[in-house]
Amino acid sequence: MTASIETDPATGEAHVELDSVRLAFGRRVVFRDLRCRAPRGRVTIVLGGSGSGKSTLLRLVGGLQRPDAGSVRVAGEEVTGLGERELTRVRRKIGMLFQNGALLDSISIFENVALPLREHTAKDELEIESEVHRRLASVGLDDVDELLPGELSGGMLRRAALARAIVMDPEILLCDEPFSGLDPPNVERIEALLTRLNRELGLTIIVTSHHMASSMRMGDQLVLLRDGFAVGGTPAELVAGGDPRVVEFLGSDAVAAAAGAGAGSVGS
Amino acid sequence: MQSTSGRDLAVGIFVLGGLLAVAYLSVQVGGLSYAGPGGLTLVARFDEIGGLSPRAPVAISGVKVGQVTAITLDDDLRAEVRLDLDASLELPIDTSASIRTSGLLGDQFITLEPGGELDLLADGDEIDFTYSALNLEKLIGTLVHETDIGGSE
Amino acid sequence: MTGAVARLGARSVDWVAGLGHMTRFAGSVVAAALRPPLRGRTLVREIYDVGVRSLALILGSGFVVGMVLGLQAYNTLARFGAEQSLGAVVGLSLIRELGPVLTGLLVTGRAGSATAAGIGAMVTTGQLDGLRMMSISPIHFVVYPKALALLIAMPLLSALFIVVGVFGGYVVVVELLGLDPGSYLSSLENAVDFRDDVLASVLKGVVFGLLAGLISTYRGYTSEPTAEGVSRSTTSTVVVASVCILISNYFITALWGV
Numbered sequence: 001m002t003a004s005i006e007t008d009p010a011t012g013e014a015h016v017e018l019d020s021v022r023l024a025f026g027r028r029v030v031f032r033d034l035r036c037r038a039p040r041g042r043v044t045i046v047l048g049g050s051g052s053g054k055s056t057l058l059r060l061v062g063g064l065q066r067p068d069a070g071s072v073r074v075a076g077e078e079v080t081g082l083g084e085r086e087l088t089r090v091r092r093k094i095g096m097l098f099q100n101g102a103l104l105d106s107i108s109i110f111e112n113v114a115l116p117l118r119e120h121t122a123k124d125e126l127e128i129e130s131e132v133h134r135r136l137a138s139v140g141l142d143d144v145d146e147l148l149p150g151e152l153s154g155g156m157l158r159r160a161a162l163a164r165a166i167v168m169d170p171e172i173l174l175c176d177e178p179f180s181g182l183d184p185p186n187v188e189r190i191e192a193l194l195t196r197l198n199r200e201l202g203l204t205i206i207v208t209s210h211h212m213a214s215s216m217r218m219g220d221q222l223v224l225l226r227d228g229f230a231v232g233g234t235p236a237e238l239v240a241g242g243d244p245r246v247v248e249f250l251g252s253d254a255v256a257a258a259a260g261a262g263a264g265s266v267g268s
Numbered sequence: 269m270q271s272t273s274g275r276d277l278a279v280g281i282f283v284l285g286g287l288l289a290v291a292y293l294s295v296q297v298g299g300l301s302y303a304g305p306g307g308l309t310l311v312a313r314f315d316e317i318g319g320l321s322p323r324a325p326v327a328i329s330g331v332k333v334g335q336v337t338a339i340t341l342d343d344d345l346r347a348e349v350r351l352d353l354d355a356s357l358e359l360p361i362d363t364s365a366s367i368r369t370s371g372l373l374g375d376q377f378i379t380l381e382p383g384g385e386l387d388l389l390a391d392g393d394e395i396d397f398t399y400s401a402l403n404l405e406k407l408i409g410t411l412v413h414e415t416d417i418g419g420s421e
Numbered sequence: 422m423t424g425a426v427a428r429l430g431a432r433s434v435d436w437v438a439g440l441g442h443m444t445r446f447a448g449s450v451v452a453a454a455l456r457p458p459l460r461g462r463t464l465v466r467e468i469y470d471v472g473v474r475s476l477a478l479i480l481g482s483g484f485v486v487g488m489v490l491g492l493q494a495y496n497t498l499a500r501f502g503a504e505q506s507l508g509a510v511v512g513l514s515l516i517r518e519l520g521p522v523l524t525g526l527l528v529t530g531r532a533g534s535a536t537a538a539g540i541g542a543m544v545t546t547g548q549l550d551g552l553r554m555m556s557i558s559p560i561h562f563v564v565y566p567k568a569l570a571l572l573i574a575m576p577l578l579s580a581l582f583i584v585v586g587v588f589g590g591y592v593v594v595v596e597l598l599g600l601d602p603g604s605y606l607s608s609l610e611n612a613v614d615f616r617d618d619v620l621a622s623v624l625k626g627v628v629f630g631l632l633a634g635l636i637s638t639y640r641g642y643t644s645e646p647t648a649e650g651v652s653r654s655t656t657s658t659v660v661v662a663s664v665c666i667l668i669s670n671y672f673i674t675a676l677w678g679v
Binding site: 325 | 465466468469472473476512516573574576577578580581583584587607609610611612613614615618619620622623
């Protein structure tokens with residue numbers, strides 16, 4: 001039993017595409033036959049219970065994890081066989097927001113955001129400074145230059161990490177659980193930032209989440225991970241499809257909410 | 269958080285202090301400075317040097333004035349000992365060198381006794397008058413066999 | 422019976438594979454060290470962490486060890502009337518063995534374990550993956566400065582340990598026991614050879630620094646991404662590095678004298 005996603009032609013070409021991916025850690029099989037795709041310029045939300053392999057899916061896309069079999073294509077390029085050096089070319093196109101930010105805790109916020117610029121560009125100190133400040137301002141942070149990551153609150157940390165993820169102008173933004181552990185105002189804030197990046201800069205965004213309401217609002221495309229397979233489609237399609245696995249996962253309330261969101265009105 | 273410049277300074281002091289410690293051990297304790305050129309080099313030949321080893325001190329009246337730099341065997345199969353001495357020393361050509369032991373079981377060293385001639389030893393000259401080491405084992409051996417006590421020479 | 426043999430075999434294979442993995446790791450660290458940029462800022466911070474912050478421990482220990490050596494050597498040598506060799510005994514013991522070895526063990530316990538725990542925490546919190554996603558090699562950015570800092574700090578700390586130890590011996594021998602200061606220092610200076618003793622001592626410091634640096638970074642780098650995994654790799658760093666230091670010390674002593 002394989003579940004493949006037939007994307008609506010209107011949603012455009014696949015920017016990220018996984019096909020027949022198999023992956024097991026020892027005896028624990030994470031993906032049996034995973035097929036899913038994220039269309040260019042859209043927001044794709046990956047949903048699944050804990051241990052369903054949401055983070056692993058992002059790690060596959062970033063080349064941090066190799067599948068046992070199958071293919072992972074990013075912007076048309078197969079990444080599964082690439083070495084660390086060749087992966088550099090692919091990773092230039094990708095920004096990644098890790099679950100807890102993964103900022104380096106020994107250097108300041110400014111240095112964290114400046115790091116990719118220092119490593120990969122020939123910009124001088126003034127250009128770096130203005131670039132970093134522009135990015136920090138775009139996520140609503142100022143006066144945090146000298147602070148260490150440990151001195152920031154969860155929401156600020158997440159936004160600083162987002163600034164670092166986009167500082168090199170990636171085409172694709174991978175966000176691992178960007179809403180977990182945040183209070184509602186901060187969830188809304190991150191959600192608004194991601195939506196703006198998608199609308200204004202046309203970034204392809206893949207978000208793993210179990211935050212149902214924001215997923216239904218943001219997602220152009222949903223991917224449901226379950227038992228090593230994926231079910232995908234637009235929120236409306238998934239709800240309308242009435243797949244028992246979807247209903248079981250989302251719960252009937254969420255399906256009702258999604259039906260409302262999918263219809264373009266705010267349901268309750 | 270420690271300020272960056274303060275940390276730089278601390279690391280600088282640490283590295284400098286560590287290097288000074290290495291330098292102290294090398295030059296002062298390890299005697300690396302004596303290996304340098306510019307000193308007065310003299311040669312002395314002995315029939316028996318006992319336990320004398322390179323870096324053994326050379327003294328005049330108990331004051332250290334240099335050290336043994338090399339011990340080799342010459343063509344006549346005698347021990348040829350090179351001494352590196354303070355260049356400012358003015359030693360008459362009839363100066364004598366003898367190998368002594370500090371204490372009963374201590375390390376061996378060379379002591380020089382200046383003579384009375386007016387001509388001085390120059391760099392590379394040989395000390396003609398030498399007295400070999402007192403070989404303690406030989407001495408005990410001769411005592412045990414109740415033979416001539418002075419048989420060490 | 423066959424089960425035990427099979428287990429032994431499997432374990433040996435694992436061990437050899439681990440050795441191979443560690444060798445490859447060491448190779449990539451060396452390769453990273455030869456590749457620009459130098460990462461001077463990071464290096465200074467790491468030397469501060471492993472070197473400057475170990476100073477109090479090393480200086481305090483060195484002083485006390487020197488004092489004990491002075492006392493013990495006096496008790497033994499006084500029986501043979503050989504008190505004038507005290508400086509030689511204290512100095513040679515410190516320079517040849519105690520200085521480098523005790524410094525190696527103390528720094529491994531303090532800075533090596535901190536290095537392993539630090540890298541382990543970076544693995545756990547995804548900081549190393551974060552670097553990889555920014556196309557920055559974690560070996561070059563994190564591991565190489567930490568390993569090099571230990572390599573640089575170890576011989577310097579060892580030399581400081583020795584100098585302070587010699588001074589500690591001096592305090593006991595001259596100030597407390599009332600022996601002649603000149604004979605303590607001159608016996609020390611006469612007995613110590615630059616190549617045989619001082620150079621061997623510095624070599625030991627460098628080798629121990631290399632061992633502590635590579636083992637602690639390797640253990641941290643390969644630790645499992647859990648709190649338990651990090652604490653396991655921290656413990657094994659101290660055990661493995663200490664044993665490696667003691668074993669390599671024997672071989673350097675045995676081979677250098679030839």
